[in-house]
Amino acid sequence: MTGPSSKVSGSQTSGAYATMSLVSFRDVSIDFGQRSILRHFSLDVEVGETLVLLGRSGSGKTTALKTVNAMLFPTTGMVLVEGRATTAWDHIQLRRRIGYVIHDSGLFPHYTVAQNVAVVPRLKQWPAADIEARVANLLQKVGMPVEEFGARYPDELSYGQRQRVGVARALAADPPLLLFDEPFGSLDPVTRLELQRQFIELRQELRKTSIFVTHDVREALFLGTRIAVLLKGSIEFVGPRREFLQASTPEARAFLSCLEPLEYDTEQSLA
Amino acid sequence: MIPNSLLHELVTLTMQHFFLVGVSMLLAASVAIPLGIILSWRSGWRDVALEVVNVVQTVPSLALFGFLIPVPVLGGIGSHTAIIALVLYALLPMLHNTVTGILNVDVAVRDSATALGMTTGERMWQVELPLAAPTILAGVRIATVTTIGTATIAAAIGAGGLGVFIFRGLATVDSVLLLAGAIPAALMAIAADRGLEWVERALSRY
Structure with missing residues (x-):
């Protein structure tokens, strides 16, 4: 009884110390009833990188993301954050160390922009003064100066502005890790490019590690x-x-083919 | 035109009526709102509880007052029996609206509250209850307006209130007495409706 169990815990400890990846998916599988959403998913995320999970709808990319901040737990396997399994973390403490941006911002409608970021x-x-300074600084960084936008409510903002506030909110407590779940998915192409450029600027300035889910x-x-290209949970x-x-x-080829220009009959479209 | 003694009695009965409704609403709210919060977490209990208060609601009010008279301790003749019956009636709209208000909070908002690292309590007090408040208050308003009407029947079991005039007017076929009970009750209902509607709107402005 003691033999095999000590062996298992021994291999887990050595594994945790062997790699100091910020996030480490170890053979993660997730089943919802009969459906398996993730299958033997293994991946390490290193400090400072932006890892993109690319996949079609239903490929399991959002599910994988949600295992990192303990919104979901593996059916089998484990997810390590800073070398510790998400099941061993205090979930509240873990989530406060991870910024999270989702596609429809999830801003609190009854809080002002400044309150949301805070x-x-x-x-x-x-301390209140630190919060105030931090909020002003971050809103400035995402191009939403607090003097102009701080007192507004989310329903008074455009979609793109709400996403900017969502990014500022995720960055507020200076978390080492950020999770993005198709944050720019519903934006018009021009605004999307603006926010993507801003993402790169912020990354160069703040040097955060990010996991970014997209189908684009x-x-x-x-x-x-x-x-990382996901297909049916793997x-x-x-x-x-x-x-x-x-x-x-x-x-991967299927996604790359989306980059090729569409073929259409030039003669006919000119006629 | 209206005799002085009648006017005097009107004031007393209106006060009694106000007391019956006020106490019932306070009791009902202090049961229904916390219970509604608990039920919003427990889908299993929710259907059972809502079904029970639904059934209570279908019992005709005069019959419910009658059923309570022989019940020991809680029942009997007088205002406390009436208050118990009124509380039972007020539970449904309050409970229903509390549960609906909390469950209707946008999933994205609830999820992001969790993902930001709020505890269940922080999420409840800072996000779910403030966003559900207008709906919860609408339940209180519906319950109050209905109870002001139902409370007139409480006079049948000796609880006093404006129903005393109505029952006396019915017995003596005196329409002045009937109106002396009905009109103040109606005015009280309208005032409660407007007042609570104003609070509701103030709350939804955040």
């Missing part, structure tokens, strides 16, 4: 330092941007 620092009981191959190539391909462009796996 949520996590306030939960962490920062252009976005993946623009923002990702490394790209990783089909993972590698740096340059390798992804040369990838030969079918799903």
